[in-house]
Amino acid sequence: MKQVIQNFKTGDLYVDEVPAPSISKGTVLVENKFSLISAGTERSTVSVGKASLIGKAKQRPDLVAQVLQNIKKEGLKATIDKVKTKLDSLKALGYSTSGIVTASMDTNGIFKPGDRVACAGQDYASHSEVVSIPQNLVAKIPDNVSFEEASFTTLGAIALQGVRQANPKLGENVCVIGLGLLGQITCQLLKANGCNVFGIDLSKDLVRISAENGAEKAMLRNDDNLISAIDNFTNGYGFDSVIITAAAPTNDPIELSAEITKKKGKVIVVGAVKMDIPRDPHFYRKELELKLSCSYGPGRYDVNYEELGQDYPFGYVRWTEQRNMGAFLDLISKKAINLEPLITHVFDIQEAEKAYDIVLGKVKEAHLGILLKYKENTSKGLTKFELGTNEIKDLNVGFIGAGSFAQSYLIPNVKSNKGSLDTVVTTKGITAKNVGDKFGFNSASSNSEDIYSNEKINTIFIATPHNSHANYTIKGFESNKHVFVEKPLAMDYEELEKVKIAYEQSKSKLMVGFNRRFSPLAKEIKKRFDGAEESLVVNIRVNAGFIPKDHWTQLEEVGGGRIVGEMCHFIDLMQYFTDAKPISVFADCINSSNSQLKTDDNICVIVKFSDGSMGNLTYLANGDKSLPKEQIEVFGAGKVGIINDFRSGVFHNGNKAEKLKMTGKGHKQEVQAFLDALTLNQESPISFQSIYNTTLVTFKIQDSLRTGLPQNLDI
Template sequence: MRQLIQNYKSGELQLVEVPDPILRPGGVVLETKNSLVSVGTEKLMISLAQKGYIGKAMARPDLVKQVINKIKVDGLVDTYKAVMSRLDTPVTLGYSSAGVIREMSDLQGPISYVIGDRIACFGDGFATHSELSFVPKNMFVKIPDNVFFEEAAFVGLGSIALNAIRVTNLTFGEKVVVVGLGLLGQLTVQMLKAFGCQVLGVDISEAKLKMAREFGANLCLLSDVRGPMSDVVNAIKDFTGGIGADAVIIMAGSQDNKPIEMAAEISRDQGRITACGMVSLDVPRQEFFKKELKVVVSRATGPGKFDPLYENRGIDYPLPYVRWTTQRNMECFLSLVAEQRVKLEKLVSHRFKLDEALAGYEMLLSGKEPYLGVLLEYGQKSEPKRKVALSSNVQSSPTKVEGTIALGLIGAGLHANTSLLPTLKSFKDVKLVGLADAEGFKGRHTAQKYGFAYCTTDYHELLKDNNINLVLIATRHNLHAQMVQDSFAAGKHVFVEKPLAMKLEELKQIKEVYIKSGRQLMVGFNRRFAPHTLMAKELLGKTDNLVINCRVNAGFVPGDSWIHDASEGGGRVIGEVCHFVDLLQTLTNSSPVEVFAKATDKNGGDNLVITLKFANGSIGTITYASQGDRILPRERIEVFAGSSVCVIDNFKNLFYAKDGKIVKKKAFSLDRGYAGEFKALFSSLRDGGVAIPFDSQLLTTLTTFAIIKSIKSGHSQEITLDDLVHSTQEKICIY
């Protein structure tokens, strides 16, 4: 299919061929008929992306501060690589569209759908400017029979305007000023009239004022952005009998403070001001104090927006308690259109075929023509195509690794782009064949950037490809276990990012499939291959009864992140503490046998202290904290053994001392072992042996399960591979 994307680094807009989206649970695949260009939002995004680095920095000073702090911790080189990788990421455009259901999963709910139903959709990443898109069930609604696709494509912007009206808490007959009569402003005027309000419109364009009058505005006032506001203020006072406006809804976009100052001046005592547009909110305190004004910033389409459980999982809010969610606002807006209370035909200034989209955006950015509502039109979509070839240089490679390693990558997220692929690029004898990612536009960008032969949205395409003998899995955590099993079943060797599994039953299944497969498995425990780790092992020698302190200043991750989600990320113990369990196994040359853990939150969380006992008598502690300041280097490992001490400071510095002998090593940049792990993996595939013993990888994962049990029970937990033989339902349910 074709999709409109923009590279945030260069600002370049492209219409590209990407693999069709796959159907996922709890949603539909939309075949787009029309999508609406949100002129204000999208023009702002495009303009920001087209700025140079200095321009981007000036526009986002908050991110500049984060970069400066990262430089202090990780150094200039590593920070530069990370920032460039984040910038060199494509983004989709569009968030309001309409079309028909092409595919659908089981949609449980009060409304029934069938393939071919006409639906209107909203949401970043869902209602994009693309021929097809996957849309979760809370982000689309049925289109009334007498509403056209063109009209239904306004559903996103209409719901934004409707939510701004709702949060203003209006009553019948109130006098409301709408500042800014662009697309959102014109929609707001019409809905306010339908709501029974008297509407006053303010704008700098006479043409937009004329349109607002046609839509029923009681009074329209021309505002001179360069001149005084007195004319507007006096006219509104006259219209309101000297009282002032009951409410002001700001739909204008402005970098200065004039809209909020005007709103304060024209409001009555106890008036309400709602900011929906992108405006400065430096509140004039004296005016707000004198009139005791209230100000609220409306949040897009209402409750549910920006809530991943609502948007992505389809978990609705109960209607008796949250009457107007995003989806219910969408339904309400379309009902107003169906009843002709909101008229949209006059709002459409331009229509472009998808093939003409780039020319359309050029027109918007150049300002050569006046515009308001811009619609994209889509023709009939061809047969499904979930694989897009990028190169014809796909040479056969035998299933057994005899020379060339041919790799298929599943997952093109941030970690793959910032750490894994830049490292793999240095291995010239490794062939990158296919890349699978659920988001086709990201998959295509990454595949093209690193020279993969093709990209796909269905990872089974990689498993069917006889040219691929190694599968690298870098998806979100909940997908790892099944993908590992599927890859073994297809006869592939497997490298999987941590964690190997999120549940004991998954681990048991992986063990069984691994033994039958005769293929290799490696989990991405990269720190054991870091140069400082290898040097520490060499300096320490084979010593029992080590004492190890491992401190991790992990940094804060918001509670609503997918990492904390029990069903998707598994939490930071399973998702990251496993790294340090494996590191302690490496340094002790021994297996963990017992663990005791305490956390500040009894239910787990990410502030905890773990004590591990190993089979050779060694002990180790892992202090994992998210509540520290990022200025402190992230990781520090101290090893005490046989009258010696070895310290690894954030994998940049090493200090070793024994009997007066001191060894120091300082690296120019941080090296956590990514190159080392791939070197070890490829050597084991070619020469035999294993990069990490299979039992060691199982024990690391079992230990993370035991840590969670210890925190919840308050008791130490035994760690044994017998758990994979005698598993019980109680052990499986670790949450």
Template sequence: MKQILQSFKTGKTELAELPTPVVKKGEVLIQTTRSLVSLGTERMLVEFGKANLITKARQQPDKVKMVLDKIKAEGLMPTLETVFNKLEQPLPLGYCNVGKVIEVGEGVIDFKIGDRVASNGQHAEFVCIPQNLVAHIPENVSDEEAVFTVIGSIGLQGIRLVNPTFGETVVVIGLGLIGLLTAQMLVANGCKVIGYDLDDTKINLAKEKGILAFNPSKGNDPVKYVVNQTNGVGADAVIITASAKSNAIISDAANMSRKRGRIVLVGVVGLNISRAEFYERELSFQVSCSYGPGRYDDDYEQKGRDYPLAFVRWTEKRNFETVLNAIASQKIQVQDLITEIVDLENYQQIYGDIGSSKSIASILKYKEDNKPDHSIIVDDKKLAVSTGNIAIIGAGNFTKMTMLPALKNTDAHLKYIVSSGGVNGTALAQKHGIAKSSTDYNEVLKDEKLDLVMITTRHNLHASMVIEALQHNKHVFVEKPLSLNLEELSTIETAYEKSKGSLMVGFNRRFSPHIEKMKDLLGSSQMNIIATMNAGSIPSNVWVHDMVVGGGRIIGEACHYMDLIVFLTGSRIKAVCMNAMDVNPKENTDNASILVKLENGSTGVINYFSNGAKSYSKERLEVYSQDRTLVMDNFIKTTGYGFKGFSKLKTKLDKGHKNQFGRLVSSANSGKGISLIPYEELINVTKASFAAIESLKSNSWVEV
């Protein structure tokens, strides 16, 4: 399928060939007929992409601080590599989509094949959208009209926050597409609407729709005009839909407001607010978030959990439906807002001069006879290899920034990369010479010439994908964790026993030259180990904290050090006890100390903390044994005390990824499987991570 993408690095906009996404649970697959170009938002993204690095940095000072902290902790070159990799990631454009449902995912009951729908889908021939972001189109609303649904909902959410009453005067600053739709809805709500903009074409359109519109560059002072039109009272409310860097707009909005007026920001403007202007009038100010309640809430958007109507009357989906009904009843008229309708293949008519475009609404038109294809050939020269073929499942940050760079100088035969949407996977396939980009994991497994499957998806998919790959007799590498619970692990064990394939978990740290040196120096002996992970805080709404999706950070990441302790001691874990800093610990924590007993009498302490300084070393390991001590600092420096002939090892940051993947590929190509870590240790460490969570809940030692 074809989709419009934009580069953050260069600002280039292209029509890319991508695999069609596979419909998932709770989603519908839509074949697009029309999509609307949001000129304001997309112009901003294109201009940001075209800016140089210094300008980009000035626009994102918070990101600059993160980069500086990373340089202090990990060094300059790894940080620069991360930054440039991030900039290379393509950005799908668009969020106003109309089309027909061609496939319905499990659990979807509101939609059927053939339904015409509006959604926040991108500029792509096929889009896969969660059901709470899709709305039915009334029969008397055309596709060209319905494509205004989502952008209209942005304005509607601003209106709901203003909460206007019949007869109030509301000012709309900026009469672009969102501003014109907002003003129309306010008129339909019984408000006196004043609007202004610098474009006379938009002013004339607004006047035709019953709005008191003017161009401030033609002699009218905005504040004086509004005060005069309200008999000296001032506006009851102001909705700012403009996009400008100036602080003058927020100042004007304050000065034109009545006592205790309301100001809502929908657009993007300078926010250097004068306390005096807001203080004297006791003004309220609020920023509107996209198209309504539910936005950016994974429970609502991705998991389909609707808010009860009695408590949240207007969600983003119900806002979609409201806008569509208003178009159907002609309370909102959008046909005269359409500047141009362009075939998708001619997209450069819109994007070529988007920076200077005077268009109000530009619509892309799609062919309706295309068929979905979940796999595309990116590099046909790489298809000739008959053995040692690899499929990478997942195209996230780990694959992009760690795995693929580590595989670069190996003999890896990369035949497939599978990603959920196809965008990131295809970009990585093009950069790293991968033969095919796909969105269908099960179809890839059916390839009899595929030998090794490497899984780097979100944690909740690991177990099921490992099981399916083993059932197809593939060799399987999976990034940690292996599974999220004992039931999944038991099923994996059953599949492993019946499979001709082999299994490896991405416990890369044991392959670091620092850890291998420590192992060589320590030999076989009892020891005490203290491991500290200065993991850094991650917002609570990020998926890794979700026990169903991510399994929490103990199962998902602290398992690395459980594996290191097993490796260094040469013994399996027999019991675990975990204590958390949380006042009321239940099962999820990222501030905890884990005590570990080993079968050979060794002991370990794993301190997993998220409340430390990011500028401090991220990882530290101390080992005490036979009057000797080893201290490893962040996989850069290892210092020995009491060892004859060894005092220090210093390298660039090396967590063992290159060594791990190099050995993995060599082993797979030799036909010997990929069991670089004993299977029993993989199972033991996974069970130990579950035991840590159980210990937290039971407040006791738990046997593994």
């Protein structure tokens, strides 16, 4: 299918053929008919991509801070590699489309093939022939509303949410500052609400369009008569509310809004403007209320709502993102909103570059609503694209999932060792195409069946969200393919048992991404304790850092939480050092009334092993980032081995301390060990029983927290 793409590294913008996206539970597959270019938002997005590295840093100081913090945590080289991976990516543009449903897996059974729908969401409702949209970001189009009109729905929902924040009453005087597309729609919404609307902008054309289609009066910002005209319009009282829909780097919209708002009035910020709030004379003396409007409405930035399809109760949250979308479509249907005068250009998708030349000012043309049009295309539903004809080696590898982790630690190490890269699969075709081109895969796809059905692929690497690991692994065994799956192996007891049965019925080898045991420091310390026929005590302290509850790794149904998703690393490391089976586990966590904390992110775990060894894990999310993340201590036989964040180590023996200068967490070594095992037809570097034990312990940790009791492992 065709899609508008920007290379974030070079800034180049173009239309390319990429695999169509896949459909999954809770999503709706839609063939686009029209999509709207939101000139203000997309101009800003594209400009960041076109900026130099220094320019990008100036525009995103928050990301610079993350990079500096990452250097402290992981070192300069690892951070540089991560940054390169992030920069060398393709960005999807657009967030407001309309089209026809071709398939739906929405959990409510609302959408059917053939339904006419409007779609919303950055990275979802993109400028592409086919889109896969979460169910709460789709709304049905009334019969008398055209696809052209419906493509404005996302922007209409944003404008509607801004108006709702102002809560205007019939007959009130309301000013809209900024008469771009968002401002024009806002003026019409206010007019439909029975308000007296005054518009302000820097452009004569936009002032004229607003005066003709929504505002009772509209004027230029630099008109000398502006303030006196406002006094006459409001009878000297000032506006009941001012809605700022401008995008401006200066503080002028904020300062002007305060000046022209009545005493105890409201200022609503919808657009991206500078917000240095001057206390005097107006905000303080008038007791003005300042409110921000969050995009399409309630549900925005809530993973549970937008990605997992969990709606808010109608009686408690009347207007969500989706309900705002539906309300805007109803207003179009009732002719309360007229979008026709706002459409200035329509381009076919293959001419999108011309459209962006206008948006970016390369071509000087007055513009407002620019639409991209999509024609019938028999190839738009293709999920697989051939990219190359590289040599197929004995180890021919397919990747399912190719996020930043896979691109940084897995794919390069497969390529540099003994494997050939055959097919890469991601849910978004644009990502598959980018990764495929970057690393030299022979094909890119959005459908995992293209890997399982390919008899030439004998090894699969799985680096997808945690809740898909078990199913993908089982399908790999059933397809007679060796499997490397990132941790965790499974999310619960049932999945683990299914994996075990599938493994025992197959001849495939399995590897889970427990990389730390392959690190140079872990291997060296393990060697120093070899032959010590004595129980060990392994102390592990992890200063993991805070992760919000709504992060995907914390969601039980997606990431499984940090016990299952991260602590498994350290249970595996205990098994590695002790060479023994875990037989019991006890865990306890903090108590806290802080609703932002996930209490089991701050936990102490004691694991008893079959040879009498003990493992103590203290996993913390409430510490300070300046403390190194991980410290491992191994005690036994009169010796002590210490690993300091996998950057250095110390071995104590015979009243002497020997410094160990080794770095790395073992990512390269684990991939190499797995591929070596396949090449030499040896056992997998980690036995299935050990992998099973580690996964089982994480479930028992959860059981111990629930019951407050030690848990025995029947292994």
